[in-house]
Amino acid sequence: MSTLPHRERAMDAAVDDALRTYPLRPAPASLAPRVMARLRALPAPPRFRLAWIDYALCLLATLMAAVALTFWRFVTPEALQRAQERLIVFLQHAGLATPRPEFPLALAAIGLAAALLLLGVGVWRNSS
């Protein structure tokens, strides 16, 4: 129970009441028409707009793809075999067993595909 005297409580109630009932003025009738007139006067926005982060991610994905393609041209079957073996050794060292030798490369490919898919979804959502 409150120990405030009656006068104090009445004052608090009056202040609370005034705060809650502080009136809003009506917006001027000309505001919305002026806004819409300004919008109509603006040049038409481009149909496909991206934020800077989308451009950055696209650039990164393109660079990754370019590096992968360039690298792939110089990969011999022996080098690929060595890379697989090293990856398997690394995974075993990290305590991750690999049931098949293709597994690590498949995992990397799935990861890359998922990253590119996420990027695509992000760009599509932003532009729609």
Added chain:
Amino acid sequence: MASGDDEAGLVRRAKAGEAEAFGALVLAHQQFVYNLAWRAVGNEQEAEDLAQEAFVRAWQALPNFRGQSQFRTWLYRIVTNLCYNRLPRLRRDLAALGVAEAADLPDAPETNPAVEAEASELRAWLHRAIDELPEGYRMLVMLRFQQGLPYEEIAGILSLPLGTVKTGLFRARARLRQALSALEETAA
């Protein structure tokens, strides 16, 4: 004002470039946007210009609105930033409030019919006292009591720490209480 689902649909359509959908958002928010600007700048014409500019900027920035906050929070933040640009002192004054008295105010209490009936003159007097509060306090009062926003959302809109918002509202209320006390002593 448009309900949450309606508003989300309007925002989606406006983002796709439908000016009519944005027009509906303008109609839904124009009163509060105008009042927020008016309480900040204290001039009707300037408030209308500022509200207009806020809506135009919202339209232009809409493609970057990702829905991480509510549309109103995002829109009011645009209004607030325009007010800060117009009155650099306003941001400084609000930031200077600090967090000395960061007490939570009680949520809107139950309406007491007796107080309601007796208090119309007193209420009008207190409304004038709110008008005379500094701009920053008036904006806080508007956001908290007219729009019923939680402290966290107000802090996001005004780009202030949560404690500063609580302190500001606490002090606004204390000032009104003080003014009322002085009035009663004068009348006695």
